[in-house]
Amino acid sequence: MAEKELKKIVGPGNVLTGPEALEEYAGDGLFAPAVTPRCVVRPGSVEEVQAVVKWADTTMTPLVPVSSGAPHFRGDTVPGAAGAVILDLKRMNRIVRVDPRNKLAMVEPGVTFGELQAELAKSGLCAYLPLAPRANKSVIGSVMEREPITFAAHHWDSCDPLLCAEVVYGTGDRFRTGEASGPDTPEEQWEMDRVQMNPFGHSHVDFQRLISGAQGTMGIVTWATVKCNYLSRVSRALMVPSATLQPLIDLMYLVVRCRLGGKLFIVNGLDLACLLGGGSREVKKRGKSLPPWVLFISFEGYGPLPEDKVAAEEAEFREMAKQGGLEPVGKVPGATAAAILKLLSGPSAEPYWKTRFKGGFRDIFFLTTLDKTPEFATAVPEMAGRYGFPAGDIGVYIQPIVQGTSCHAEFTLYYDGADAAGTAAVKRLDREGVAELAGMGGFFSRPYGAWADAAYRRAPGTLAMQRKLKEIFDPHGILNPGKLGFRELKAEEVR
Amino acid sequence: MKLTREEYRALEATVGPEYITQEPVIMDTYNQVWGNKFFFDAKHSVRPAAVLLPASAEEIAAAVKACNKYGILFKAFSSGFEYLSLSLAHSKGILFDMRRMNRILEIDAKNMRAVVEPYVSVYRLQLEAARHGLYTGRIGVGYSAGVIAAECCHHGCQHTMVSTSGYGRNVLGVEWVLPTGEILNPGTGESGGDLFSADGPGFSLRGILRGRTGANGGHGVITRASVKLYPWYGPKEWHQKKQPGEPLSRGQLDRVPDGYRVLVPTFPDLESQLEAAGEVCRTEILYGLSIAMLATGVVPEGNDEDWAWARKADPRMADNFRQSLVLVMGAPSKRMLDYREKAARAITDKWGGRFLPEFNEPKALARAFIDLIWSTGVPSLRITGDFLPSSSSPDGSPDMLKRLALAEQQIVARYEGQGAFFQKGKKAVTWRPEEHLSIGAQGISTALYDPYDPMSLKAAREFIDELFDPRGKLKRFGVPSRGGCLQIEPVTHVHQNWGHLYDNYDVWMMKIKKVLDPDTVGDWTAYIPPEYPDYARDGDYVLPSYGKEEEL
Structure with a gap:
């Protein structure tokens, strides 16, 4: 029926x-x-x-x-x-519009990063990507879930790069957020140079924030406009290797404070090995040769003087690193910065990079501040050990967000689904470990699955208000x- | 309307007898602001029944619970720039004057954020943040504006939005007394951590905290907020000097600080000026930008002098003003500054700009710097004592803003031609870029009228009606509905007239208001009413109701 x-x-x-x-x-x-x-x-x-x-x-x-x-x-x-x-x-898969003048694109939910990136390149633009998303990842799916982007200097707000969206609420009503609201169709708005660019409002309520991070519980987005960036005409990249995390965090603070560079993040050797490709054996081998920690930074040349921009930023960065006794390099055993930069320009090659090492993986991620990440980087492997999970099979990715005022800390547990003990340990870490991390101050702002218990136990007022709002929409x-x-x-x- | 003895005592018990008053003379100091004549046809808006000076969120929560019990409206007020901050729907309403909650609670220099109470002004935070090499955005309405007022509660546009964002995008956490008296701490605040994120778990309650504009006191009281700070490349202490003929409040720097450079290019026409402005924003080299709003000259001390100066200004000079940009660049090193200046000069050359000596001598540049980077107030108020932020200062693409400004200028010119508005001469188009122009810009257009000249006042109202009528020429811009300065619901009926055209946003807002404030005790005049009063209409159009001071 x-x-x-x-x-x-x-x-x-x-x-x-x-x-x-x-x-x-x-x-x-x-x-x-x-x-x-x-x-x-x-x-x-x-x-x-x-x-x-x-x-x-x-x-x-x-x-x-x-x-x-x-x-x-x-x-x-x-x-x-x-x-x-x-x-x-997925049938709604049109790239409705690319606007090079205002650096934005309007996409439907079925559009993937690979598709968008190819289309944007024709107009001299590129998308803001999360760290090597899987090939069939929806742009809207990622943006609406507040997935962090690697371009730290351009991440101003937790909702970035979302601009405006059309949403169908649970009542079946259609609503457009921000500047897109109005009686005219988008096409008619374009005639007035209204390009669905400004995300504020409508009026006294920021409706888009009520659907971001909502896991589809507040509305269904049928198109969105997203910020894009200029495609670099000149680009360079550097890595800063380190045996410990703390010096890289100190450097990261200097860099984010003045919005230096483009793509910027820290990974540990295992995550970097997975990103760089190859099968399980290659990942394992490379992981052993790579430095324990690497800060990656790119310098993106656009604007009227792209060479000057890149040169000035690179020199500035080298000086900052030097102050901290660190040495930026283009190459470490097993990796070049140029190769990583290339990988970051599109979605992950198949197989998805997180499946390369052991087949299975589980991400545990939360928000914290950069200064707290060394503490978590120590605590998670210790905790894993207690649950019987090998500390050496944990990838770490630290992404500054919202202009460096906080960061996304992601711990990836690589496991083999055929290994019953390892799998059981991952399951326990996913529930009990998450509760411990929340107790340490890790903020599970996007609580998937069982994480919601740990997250909402500490947010009863938020939950009560969210339930009231859910009843409206x-x-x-x-x-x-x-x-x-x-x-x-x-x-x-x-x- | 007076409070009953029982009502007064219930409120008094929350803050103590020293911190509540209903003296009429004092009450009247809380309801005289610019704009009252325009909206309410009186010097005063509704006189509050009492004013309370709370010292904590708990005191406010207790008082709000009393408001619920006795059906008393409330509104919080800190810096209080305009009618939105003080308007009350009826006189059984109280104001919370937040001046006792004036602490900078924390500056987390490493993570670039500050936690402040409501009476902390932008000025104070700027001074304190500078000591940590940090900065908070320059608020358009002046240095006395409250940080929380700007970021959480009201309009909140800034002259440095190109590099410091604005409109609530800098909010990282709040403590919020809801109209029920409950206290909400969205995000990390509730989970007991530092206030570095107000988003989640799950969807973000920042969505109901504010939109393009704040709730203007309509949904409770923000008692503390964590806001983003940005790098400051200047000295740790501001050293401003009073210049001859200038008040101390307009104190000047001798020169642009070392960590900054300022250029003032002048362009041959509007097209090249705006194209250059767009390109320089997108090149990501700016700390602040001003289009056609120069303050390179000495500012007259008195309003009369200012008026005389405006009248006698050399028209050629005025043309140059209109077609100039102020480009402020900041960086941590000479190397980065050199690159930024070189890029700015390249863009200037490309669009035919030149550097007029009178705008680019060191003192002039220092004045331009301080005007843009520090908060110096609203010059539009000086000439006639009032102004209209006409089309509600919309946001969008620079091309849309230019199109709108030119359309609006045709309408303004008609009123200027009638002698009803102060004639500002040839028109400029100006906007404030946001986040390197990646989310657009805020348009700025004002009309200067005299509220105590009946002809000018009548014209001002006709002008706003013309702009705000969704059947009119500006309908397709839709800007009044986006949330600007002239939404005062017993008068302009913006939500009622525009809501059904704009995806019924007003219906959703009313539902949110009901959830937040089931007893309707949060004053709704500058937010959303619980239901629309039955005002006179012309077809679907609800006619404005100027002069309706008291609704009950």
């Missing part, structure tokens, strides 16, 4: 019910309990999205929005309970129930 009604909305070919199709959405590895959806619906327009949402609202059917391709890793796209319908947005709780602090729909509620 449901499938029949949905077929009327999106067309018969866009409602999938076959076991193989459903299996793709039923789980994402170890961490979310596998739940097979009722069907998969693939809308092709905002009107179809609205119609599906209204249908789900009427029938009290859980709706799980998905925009990136499989496999998924964080549990947010796995149904919380039986009877859910997957709203797969999704009064029947049909949008991705069971995620964040929002409850599942009970079986008897689903009509």
Whole structure:
């Protein structure tokens, strides 16, 4: 019955019910309990999205929005309970507009970073990327989830690079955030040079913040505009190797304070080895030869004097490093800065870089400040040891965000799914370890799966307010129930 | 309307008898600000029933609970620049004067943020932050503006937004007394950590804290906030000197500090000026930018002198003013400054700019620097004592802002031609870039009128009605609805007139207001009313209601 009604909305070919199709959405590895959806619906327009949402609202059917391709890793796209319908947005895959003058692009949810990057290059632009995203990662999926970008100097706000968005709320109402709001279509707005650029508002409320980091629980984004950057005409990159993390953190503070350079982050040797490619054996070998810690920085040349810009920034950086007794280099055994820079210009080559070492991986990430990262970098391996997980199989990635006022600290547990003990340890770390890290001050601002327990235990006021707001925008709780602090729909509620 | 003895005592118990008053003379010092004549047809807006001076979030929470119990409106007030800060929907309303909460609680120099209470001004934070090599953005309305007022509660645009952002994007944490009396600490504040993020867990409650504009006291009281700071390349202490003929408040520097350089190029026409401005922003070399707003000359001390100066200004000089830019560059080293200056000069050359000696001599550059980087107030208020931030100072692409400014100038010119507005001569187009222009810019357009000249006042209202009527020429810009300075809901009916055209944002806002403030005790005049009053209409258009001072 449901499938029949949905077929009327999106067309018969866009409602999938076959076991193989459903299996793709039923789980994402170890961490979310596998739940097979009722069907998969693939809308092709905002009107179809609205119609599906209204249908789900009427029938009290859980709706799980998905925009990136499989496999998924964080549990947010796995149904919380039986009877859910997957709203797969990959058919909505147009790059609607590239605006080189204002350095922005309007994309639909099915557009991947690889597709966007190729299109932007034609206009002399490039996208702000997270660290080597997987090839089928949706741009909107990443941006709406506040995934950090590597271009630290251009990360002003936690929502960057999001500008404006069109969203369908749980009521089926359509809303456009920021400057995009208004009676005219985007095309008509362009005639007035309204290019959906300014993210503020509308009016006294910043509606886009209510859908960012929401894991699809507050609305379904059907297009968004995102900031882009100039494609560098000249670029150089350097690495600063170090046996310990602290000196690199000290250097990082100097660099972010004056917004020097372009892509900027710290990784440990294992993460760098995985990024650089190769199979498990190669990663292992390279990981041993690489320095324990590396700060990576690029200098991006654009504007009227690209050579001068790069030269000045590089000289400045070298001087800062020297002050801290560090030596920037273009090459270390097993890696060149130029090769890393190339890798960072697009999505990860296949296989996805985090699967290269052991096949399985689990990211544990949170926000903290740069000065606290050495403490976490010591604590996580110690904790892993207590849970029986090898400290040497942990990757570390530290990304300054919001102009260096905080950072994203990501610990990747590389494991082999066939290794029962290792897998069990990862599962325990994923729940109990996360609670410990939250207790140390790690802020789980994007709590996926079981992390929500640890995060919301420390945020009861936030949760209470979020639940009230959720009732406004999704009064029947049909949008991705069971995620964040929002409850599942009970079986008897689903009509 | 007076409070009953019981109501007064309940409020008194929260702050103590020394810190509450309902003396009429004192009350009247809280309801006289510019703009009152325009909106309320009176020198005063609604007189508050009492003013409280709380010292803590807990005191405010207790008083707010009393407001809920007795149905008393409340609003918090710190620096109080305009009618938005002080307007009350009716006189059974109190004001919290936040002057006792005036501490800079923390400067985390390493992580570039400060935690402040509501009565900390931009001026104080700038002085203190400079000692740590840090800086907080320069607020358009002047150095006495409260940091929290600007970042969390009101409009909050800044002249340095090109490098210091603005409009709430610098907020990293808040302590917020909700209209129910509950205290909310979104983000890391609630989890017991340093206030470095207000986003999450999950979606960000900064979304209801403020939008393009703040809630203007409509959804509770922000009792502390953590805000981003930015690098400061100047001296740790400001050394300003009073110049002959200038008040100390307009004190000057002898020269541009070593960590900065200032250039003032002048361009042959509007097109080249704005193209150069756009390019120099996108080149990411600026610390501050001013378009067509120069302050390279000595500022007259008195308003009359200022008026005389404006009248006798050499028109050729005025043309040069209009077609100039002030480019302020800062950097940690000579090397970086050299690169930035070289890039700025290359862009100037490309667009035919030149450096007029009178704008580029050292004293003039130092004046331009201090005017742009330090907060020196709103010159528009000096000429007639009032002004209209006409089309609500919208944000968007520079091309849109130029198009809008030129369209609006045609309308302004009509009123100037009638003698109703002060004639500023040929028009300039100006905007304030945000984050290297990566999120657009804020347009600035003002109309100067005399609120105590009946003809000028009438014209000012007709002008705003013309701009704010969604059936009018500016409809497709939609700017009044985006949240500017002239939304005062018992009068201009912006939400009511524009909401249905703009995805019904007002309906969502009303629902949010209801969630935050179920008893409607947070004053809503500059936020959103619980429901729209039944005002006179012309078709769908709700006619403005100037002069409606008291609603109950």
